[in-house]
Amino acid sequence: MYNQTLIDEILNEVYKRLEDKCNEQTSLKKLIFIGPMPDVGLKYLKQAYKCSVYKNSEESYEGIVITKLTIEMLGHLATSSPVTEEESLILKALLNEKQVYMLEEGIEYRRYKENAHKALYTLLMDYEDKIKNYGIQCISHLDELLNSAKSRDNHKAPKPITGNVNFDMTYKKLLLEADLIKKHLEGICIVTISKGCIITPLADDYIRKHHIEIKRV
DSSP: OHHHHHHHHHHHHHHHHHHHHHHHHHHSEEEEEESOOOSTTHHHHTTTEEEEEOOTTOOSOSEEEESOBOHHHHHHHHTTOOOSHHHHHHHHHHHTTOEEEEEGGGBGGGGGTTTSOHHHHHHHHHHHHHHHHHTEEEESSTHHHHHHHHHHHHOOOOOOBOSSOEEEOTTOSEEOHHHHHHHTBOSSOEEEEOTTOEEOHHHHHHHHHTTOEEEEO
C-alpha cells in the first residue's frame, strides 16, 4: 500500500512537470527557419522562442530567420517576384510587418566577391540593399535576436512629434507601421514618399488614426 501511494505521487509529479513543460512551449513565440537550422546559439534562442524549420501552410508565427539566402532567392525577393512558397511567405511576412532576419554567413553571393564580375556583384549588392529597405534585418549571430526582443520589450515610446513637420521617406520602397512609430509621428505631420512606395495595411491604419498626411513625389 505504501509503495503504491509513493508510485502514485511520483507519477503525479512527473505528469505535472510534463504539463508545465508543454504549457511553457505553447506560450513561446514561434520563429520559422528558412534554410538549415544552425547549431550555434540555438540552445539559448529556444529559451525565448519555439524554433522550427519551414513547413507548408505556416500561419501563426512571430518572425522568420533566413539562414541560407541563395542568389536566386535574393533576386526574387528584391524584385517582389516570389517563385517558391518560402519566398511568398517572406514577402507576406514583410507586408504584415512581422520580423524577418537573414543570417550574414548564409548570404550566398558574398562568397563570390573575389572572382565575380564587378557589374554583376554590384547588382546583387543593390538587391541586398533593396530587401533591407523592405524590412529584412541582417544579423551576424542568433544572439542578436534575443537582444532585439529585449529592446522591443523595454522600449519606451518617445514624446510624439506634432506640428507641421515634413519627413522625407522617399528612400522607402515599403512603408511600415514601424517606420512611423519609430518617428512617432502624430498630428498634422507630412510624410513624403515615392510614387511606387507600398503602404502596408497597418501603416495605413496608423496614418488615419494619427491624421498624418501622405505626399507622393
